Amino acid sequence: MAKKLWKGNKAMAEAAIQAGCRYYFGYPITPQNEVPEYLSARMREVGGVFKQAESELASINMVYGAAAAGGRAMTSSSGLGIALMQEGIAHMCATQTPCVVLNVGRGGPGLGTIMASQQDYFQATRGGGPGDYYCFAYAPWNLQEACDLIQLAFEKADEYRMVSHVLVDATLGAMMESADIKENTANTENKDKKDWAVDAFAGRKDDDHRKIVGFWNDPPEAVAFNRDVLKAKYDIAKEKEVMVDVRNCEDADVVIVAYGTTARIALNAMKIAEENGIKVGMVRPITLWPFPYEAVRENTKNAKGILVAEMALGQLTDDVKIAVGPDANIQHYGEDALGGVMPSPRAIYGMIEKIAKEG
Amino acid sequence: MLKEVLISGFGGQGSLLAGQILALAGVMDDKNVTYRPVYGTEKRGGLAFCDVIISDEEIGSPALEETECLVAMDENSFTRFESIVRPGGTVIVNSSLVTSQPTRDDVTYVNVPCNEIAEKVGSDKTVNMVILGAYLGSQDYFLPMDTVEAALREEMGPSKEKIIPMNRHAMDEGAAAVK
Amino acid sequence: MSVVYERTKGLNQNQSIYCPGCTHGLEHKLVMEVLEELGVLDRTIGITSVGCSGLMFRILNTEVVTSLHGRAPAVATGVKAVQPDAIVYIHQGDGDALSIGMAETISAASRGENITVIFANNNIYGMTGGQMAATTMVGDKATTCPAGRDASLDGNPMRACELISQVEGAKYVERVAVYDVPHIIKAKKAIKKAFQNQIDGHGYSFVEILSTCPTNWHLDPLASMDKVKNEMEAVYPLGVFKDE
Structure with missing residues (x-):
């Protein structure tokens, strides 16, 4: 269109x-x-x-x-x-x-x-x-x-x-x-091509061919189902379906991790940082599941600190902690910006500046 | 080119519609635009404002923490947002309803009696178009009035064709009032 | 100078948010006048629902418990379990009582909960911007049936009183309107009876009030009242459906 x-x-x-x-x-x-x-x-x-x-x-x-x-x-x-x-x-x-x-x-x-x-x-x-x-x-x-x-x-x-x-x-x-x-x-x-779906007109009436969507599991089958069907599938998805947007992370003093509208707002903060000579990069998860743990780890390992910005009290932050481990310097922005109070580029910059200067 | 304007009034004044028309005019002029409306749960009477950003570049935040220009259609809007206008910026004041005195000396205040002008034009429902015209006039017509009229026409749809001339007239009167 | 009429003590001085021509304000006033006249204001607990009536908490001079969409009868059940002598006042709209809350509505009546439900039937979802309701009449437009409600595509309207009066456990079910003074007087009588039942421990009482929504009907206040009188009443007849 x-x-x-x-x-x-x-x-x-x-x-x-x-x-x-x-x-x-x-x-x-x-x-x-x-x-x-x-x-x-x-x-x-x-x-x-x-x-x-x-x-x-x-x-x-x-x-x-x-x-x-x-x-x-x-x-x-x-x-x-x-x-x-x-x-x-x-x-x-x-x-x-x-x-x-x-x-x-x-x-x-x-x-x-x-x-x-x-x-x-x-x-x-x-x-x-x-x-x-x-x-x-x-x-x-x-x-x-x-x-x-x-x-x-x-x-x-x-x-x-x-x-x-x-x-x-x-x-x-x-x-x-x-x-x-x-x-x-x-x-x-x-x-x-959904051969697993029910179809009243497919003429599949015998027990070998009819489709059942959903059934009750007995314990041994439940184990096999969870492990060999679901988990196996999720493992493939984690391998192949991660989407992430990485910007300016090489030699960045501070790396922002943010998604959605907050990531857009962070762009304004990054501009202010640039004007003030601070190098700021951003890792923006596009898939929250599967989460880009690898990209977050790789692109933040040389920065002085990571600023996780989200309109929440610390949810994305948990996944960032999983990605980078217990020794990383992670700051969180978002306690003051949720429920309709928009994140503030100036406040985000303030935290960036602090991390850049003090670590 | 980067234009920022926060248009605010109370529910029913048409502040959001004015912003939408401006945004549409921006798109017609091949610019990047974002339009962000904000309103409360009440259907009538509460605060209703929008952030409009028109730019040649990729737009970051669609929410204006500070704004180049504030269009204040009522008293509450004026007192609430006067402080976030950038130094050197402009406040278009609907002097029909705003009674508070300006508190800053680093922004330009443009007083326009929008309700009176709207009545003279023929309908108090055109108050938002009056103030939109005033905004454009104060900003050197960075979008041509004809483009904005075209946006208004598209927004209203063919069934409202009859009221377009009156609304355009309202815009022109608003613009004339800031000369 | 003697006082001929004054604001009921059941309402405080906060400004309500209802639109011009909306009957919610009148409905809350009638309820609070009744509760004051019955002498039970000081033990009333308002139970709000989700929709325009949910904002009644601002104007009531009572304790309030806020509920999730559709759950007020269940919440009231919990409140009454702990404080059986409290008078609970539930005010619900179409979505709350008949759609998402249908199970709670029928079940509370069936259990014979000693509660009073005032149901504002205004044929639309007001607060969320004018979507079709369970009570939207065939042919009427709403934002999710923009071409007008078509029974074959959008289903049929639901008649609350007819439905609830069938439930064993419901004691008193009446439908009223408030489009003129005689009807307002009748409505207040019905509301009074509904709360008297609760005071007497008599059981579940339900009063449906044919209400207006000028903003989402795109009608002015007077035309809205006419719509109730000339169109809605034919589909939702007034009267007592049950009185045990």
Whole structure:
């Protein structure tokens, strides 16, 4: 499509349509309402199905049903609603049914605020549902990347039979920016060749051929399933699907680790640092799962210190600590910037300066 | 070229729409733009403001910690954001509603009685277009008025074609008021 | 000079956030007047839900417990378990009572919880910007049914009183409106009865008030009242559905 000014939520909805998503089930919650509103008309225009569910709990189960029947489905919500989906998401991981879950994050915990935060990092990367499972977690930093990553999220979900989270925050959902949404991006091999899905018309009635989506495990099978099916799959994903953006880290005094809107805001801080003769680099995870531990470790090892900037109390920071080990100098910025209070480039620079001068 | 403007008013004044139109005009002029709206849970009456950035370069933060220009459509907006205008910057003040006195000597204050002008133009709903015109006039028309009118037209859609001339007139009156 | 009329002690001086023409303000006023008249203001606990009515906590002169979307009847159940003589006041909108909270609504009634639910049916999701509600009428537009609600695509509207009155355990179920003074007087009577039931330990009481949402209906306040009278009442008839 031509480059055009889009509202974040609407652009992401259109990107999903262009990715071949034809099933949307969701429930109103601020700040993502433009997603179901846009799709209520657009999905039907392209012959898909849109339903406003009675709750987020119902939404994820509708998505599960559509996915089990071989459809490319998605839902969207904010952290509060995604909390209601945890059981459903875990079940989709257990049944290896794919989908995209878009989180337009707002301040927490609980009802919280209706404005931007990055406090759902743990929710997306550490689960919250029962058992051992992982989901892809994509974290775009601007509207163009959001559209591209939503489209990728569908492909990877289908390819690996996993749930793909796409995490943006309320700012990106509400803001307007130019994007060129790529058209018809569905890889039809991924999308349509789902031999594991149920199909009422496939005529597979005998026990050897019929498909069951989901079943109860007995302990020995549960071990084999967890280890040889799920873990094996996650190990491959960790090898191959890491995405990260590294800037200016060679000879950097300070390296910022940040994602999403905070990473954009950090650019302003990096400019101030440059004007003041301090070399600052940035490692920007694009996949929060699988996390770029290697890239964080390699690109920060020679810096005086690492500044983790996030609109949260210390979630991304945990993964950075895992990456670099106990002896690294890690500072955290974000206690004062969550729930709608935007990170401050000046304050981020202040911490950069301190690290550069004192270590 | 880098233009920053924070447009603020109370819910219902059209501060956000003005920002959207400006952003769209920026895109039509082939610039990078970001438009970030901020509002509370109330449907009417609460604070409603937006950050608009128009640039030739990649735009970092879409949120303005400081701003080149503040457009203050009401008293609350003026008192809340006066302090974040950059030294040398500009405040477009809707003098119909802002009663507080300026407190800085390092920014330029431009007083425009937007509500009165809007009424004269024919509708108090055009108050946001009056102040948008004043902003553009004060900034040397870095975006042509015709481009902004085209953006307004696209934003409103064909069913609202009839009110475009009045809104353009409101913009022109706003611009004239800052000469 | 004698006082002919004054603000109820049940409401404080904080400004409410409701839009011009919204009936929520009137509804809260009626409830708090009733609670004052029944002499139970000092043991009332407001239980808020999620939606415009959730902001009632600012204006009530009572203790408040805030709930998640749809869960107020469950929260009230917990509060009453610990303080059975407290008077709980629940105010819910369409999404809260009939969509996400349907299980809690029906189950609280079924358990015969001694609570009072005031349900504001305004056919729309107000706070989140005008999406379709369980009660949006066929043909009416909302942001998630922009072409107008089509029963075959978007489902049928739900009638709360008709549904809840079927539940064994619900004691008193009435639907009222507030679009003119005679109806307001009747509404207040219904609200009074609903809270008297709670005071008497009589059981679950539910009053549905046909409400307005001028902002999301894109109608002015007077036209909104007309919509209730001329369109909504036909689909959601007023009256007593149960009185045990």
